[in-house]
Amino acid sequence: MRFMLLLKYDEAAQAATPPDPAMFEEMGRFNTAMVDAGVLLAGEGLMPSAQGSVVAFDGEEPTVSDGPFTEAKELVGGFWILKVDSLQEAVSWARRAPFRHGERLEVRRVSEPEDFEDIAPPEVMEQEEQLRARAAEQHGQ
Structure with a gap:
């Protein structure tokens, strides 16, 4: 099974204090442990919302709003995709993340095609x- 760990945090609060350089070392150790265990499929951090946009679908035509997303209390700041045997194993990895300043990791199972076999038409x-x-x-996998 694949699980996504979504890093959520208060962007305004984080912007007030730059990351401690030691955090980069801790994150490197965390990512290395997941690679060494063979569970990490992908993982990336995201740039601040000021460098992004929101496309909202609430009418005939989508609307686009440029960042920053000041109305949002929490924003997604990064993600990991793990291949593990259970939700419990994914949560176990999430608990090891080196966060200590109000961040949250949301652990969600990634849907697989077989999840929709009895719902979606065969074609x-x-x-x-x-x-x-x-x-x-295309991506050499």
Whole structure:
């Protein structure tokens, strides 16, 4: 199973105090431990919301708002995708993250095509499989 760990934090509060250089070392050790255990599939940090946009779908045409996203209390600041055997194992990894300043890690299972086998029409499932194969081929996987 794949799980996503979503790092959420108060961007305004974090902006007031730059990260401690030791945090980068701790994060490196955390990421290395996941790679060494063979569970880390991907992981990235995200730039501040001032460098992004929100596309909202609440009418006929999407609307675009540029960051920063001051109305949001918590923002996603990064993510990891893990391949583990259970939610409990994903939570165990999340608990090891080197955060101490109000950050939160949301642990969510990534849906797999088989989760929709009894819902989506067979032709949609076939198309999804073909698209995943093409995407993997394009990225050398």
